[in-house]
Amino acid sequence: MTRLFNDPADFADEMIDGFVAANRNQVRRVTGGVVRSTRTPEGTVALVIGGGSGHYPAFGGIVGQGLAHGAAMGNLFASPSAHQVESVAKAAQRGGGVLLSYGNYAGDVLHFTQAQDALNAAGIPTRSVAVTDDISSAPLAEKHKRRGIAGDLTVFKSAAAAAEAGYDLDEVVRVATHANERTRSFGVAFSGCTLPGATEPLFTVPEGRMAVGMGIHGEPGIDETDVPTADELATLLVSSLLAELPEGVSEAGGARVGVILNGLGSVKYEELFVVYRAVAAQLEAAGVDIVDPEVGEVVTSFDMAGVSLTLFWLDEELEGFWAAGADTPAYRKGVVAAAEQLDPSELVAETVAEIPESTDASRAAAAVVVEALDALVQVIDTNVEELGRIDAVAGDGDHGIGMQRGARAAVTSAHAAADAGAGAHTVLHLAGDAWADRAGGTSGALWGLALRSVGTALGDEVAPGRTDVATGVQAAVDGIMSFGKAEVGQKTMVDALVPFTTTLSAAVADGSDLVTAWTAAAAAASTAAAETADLLPKMGRARPHAEKSLGTVDAGAYSFGLIVTAIVPVLERAAGTTAPDGSTSTTTNEGVHA
Ligand SMILES: Nc1ncnc2c1ncn2[C@@H]1O[C@H](COP(=O)(O)OP(=O)(O)O)[C@@H](O)[C@H]1O
Ligand SMILES: O=C(COP(=O)(O)O)[C@@H](O)CO
Numbered sequence: 001m002t003r004l005f006n007d008p009a010d011f012a013d014e015m016i017d018g019f020v021a022a023n024r025n026q027v028r029r030v031t032g033g034v035v036r037s038t039r040t041p042e043g044t045v046a047l048v049i050g051g052g053s054g055h056y057p058a059f060g061g062i063v064g065q066g067l068a069h070g071a072a073m074g075n076l077f078a079s080p081s082a083h084q085v086e087s088v089a090k091a092a093q094r095g096g097g098v099l100l101s102y103g104n105y106a107g108d109v110l111h112f113t114q115a116q117d118a119l120n121a122a123g124i125p126t127r128s129v130a131v132t133d134d135i136s137s138a139p140l141a142e143k144h145k146r147r148g149i150a151g152d153l154t155v156f157k158s159a160a161a162a163a164e165a166g167y168d169l170d171e172v173v174r175v176a177t178h179a180n181e182r183t184r185s186f187g188v189a190f191s192g193c194t195l196p197g198a199t200e201p202l203f204t205v206p207e208g209r210m211a212v213g214m215g216i217h218g219e220p221g222i223d224e225t226d227v228p229t230a231d232e233l234a235t236l237l238v239s240s241l242l243a244e245l246p247e248g249v250s251e252a253g254g255a256r257v258g259v260i261l262n263g264l265g266s267v268k269y270e271e272l273f274v275v276y277r278a279v280a281a282q283l284e285a286a287g288v289d290i291v292d293p294e295v296g297e298v299v300t301s302f303d304m305a306g307v308s309l310t311l312f313w314l315d316e317e318l319e320g321f322w323a324a325g326a327d328t329p330a331y332r333k334g335v336v337a338a339a340e341q342l343d344p345s346e347l348v349a350e351t352v353a354e355i356p357e358s359t360d361a362s363r364a365a366a367a368v369v370v371e372a373l374d375a376l377v378q379v380i381d382t383n384v385e386e387l388g389r390i391d392a393v394a395g396d397g398d399h400g401i402g403m404q405r406g407a408r409a410a411v412t413s414a415h416a417a418a419d420a421g422a423g424a425h426t427v428l429h430l431a432g433d434a435w436a437d438r439a440g441g442t443s444g445a446l447w448g449l450a451l452r453s454v455g456t457a458l459g460d461e462v463a464p465g466r467t468d469v470a471t472g473v474q475a476a477v478d479g480i481m482s483f484g485k486a487e488v489g490q491k492t493m494v495d496a497l498v499p500f501t502t503t504l505s506a507a508v509a510d511g512s513d514l515v516t517a518w519t520a521a522a523a524a525a526s527t528a529a530a531e532t533a534d535l536l537p538k539m540g541r542a543r544p545h546a547e548k549s550l551g552t553v554d555a556g557a558y559s560f561g562l563i564v565t566a567i568v569p570v571l572e573r574a575a576g577t578t579a580p581d582g583s584t585s586t587t588t589n590e591g592v593h594a
Contacts, residue, residue: 002195059152066161147219154312162321194303253287255314256289366417373411381404432451492540495529
């Protein structure tokens, strides 16, 4: 149970502010996260890590000498936005290029990839390595689909040590990739976790039971048993990992191995030590030479009761990096020479976006956009619990809170922009950035992209007509499919998006007014969303345990259908076909004219 918070919506930001205040000699606050407070030699590679808040020490807690140069820190259990990652990377980089490294989660992959593209376009050579150590989350043949858990530490530490040894970007990528190949983890859970302000846990484990292979966000596991003894748990963890030796390791006997026994938030250190006693004995009985074991909290999940074991199969190069010193707020090892502190003035604060010129016509359209976003927030607020329930069947259950965070941030930004005289394009662009920044996650990335795409089509000059709206919707769908790589039939929001845009564009082309066209398109999207219950997920977090999803609709498709349906009355009012008191009229609207 999480007890200490103010407004839950501000928890992540307030947590980061407090973390920075408590660790001023190691980290500095920048837009999107934190960077080292110490100077990094010019020309060296910067390791920028990141992910959702709620996993301390990951990710800000392991920023410092011998480990990360910066961490992009997203909202609770949601990836940071591309903008946040880009901001941290620009503050951390010192001319040698950037390696982005993060846990392999759908939202993180989308946002970090977007940031990587933007950084390369800005002339900062940037590469990425996603951590895929959780052997329970996908079979070996699909190792690239596995989730990242406490193996973050072995990959991040190896990459950082290589960067501090002066390796160039290609070599740092090679080391990080090799460390990821040589890292295997396996975890169990005894309870769920409750996010700040929530009255119910995000996910649960039945009392007296142990969820084997459950993810750090409650992603479904592979088995459930009674809670074992500490020694029996050690046997399960060790045997599961010894059953999958990485390439290049022919046998456990004689192998040198870094070991992490990780607590997920509410298992006491003393309990971990009882388990580690048996872990060490069983590894040594298998002939393993244990090197620099870590027992404690490396990657947590709020107040989740759980344990994971990580084996880092060393070779000579990796052992040197594993043994290297580090000095970060949450992880210290060996001796690290004190580096010069940066002057606060050296970290330039981000500039606030200017509001460009717009016409009265576009500002009138912007007012309709704001009303549509208000309707969007209202329908998400009404359905937030149901969206979380649907997403929890095979995903991590955060679709409802993620959409709510994003939508509320977007509407706040949209109102502010409209009040400042912004046109439709600017209102939608700022709303899209705010959505992605606050929501993170897969839906945060995609809805941010969608709003920006529609905004580009509407512009800040003309009174957008139904053709402009249809063009903007099509651009949004094209962008989401190009960026997210999902196709129809793979159980994602694309299954509702495509029928929506197809129906809308066809109706507009046939001469229907916008209200008629949008109403027909919303019906098509809602029907398609309902039909996703018969599909198996092929993309996103629900994919690894797809069979659990049969019979349940896709959360993103369902929320999309709710949203476009909720916008119909807004368009009717804008077209003057429905008065604020709900009475209707029969005017033909040529476009979105407030
Ligand atoms: N590659 C993708 N393209 C389009 N939509 C996707 C993709 N991957 C996942 N989704 C959508 O995202 C929804 C989950 O959103 P969210 O809860 O934000 O994801 P996560 O928590 O995994 O980041 C899914 O129900 C699905 O509709
Ligand atoms: O869950 C996380 C990110 O995954 P999403 O796909 O954004 O939900 C985060 O807690 C770990 O980075």
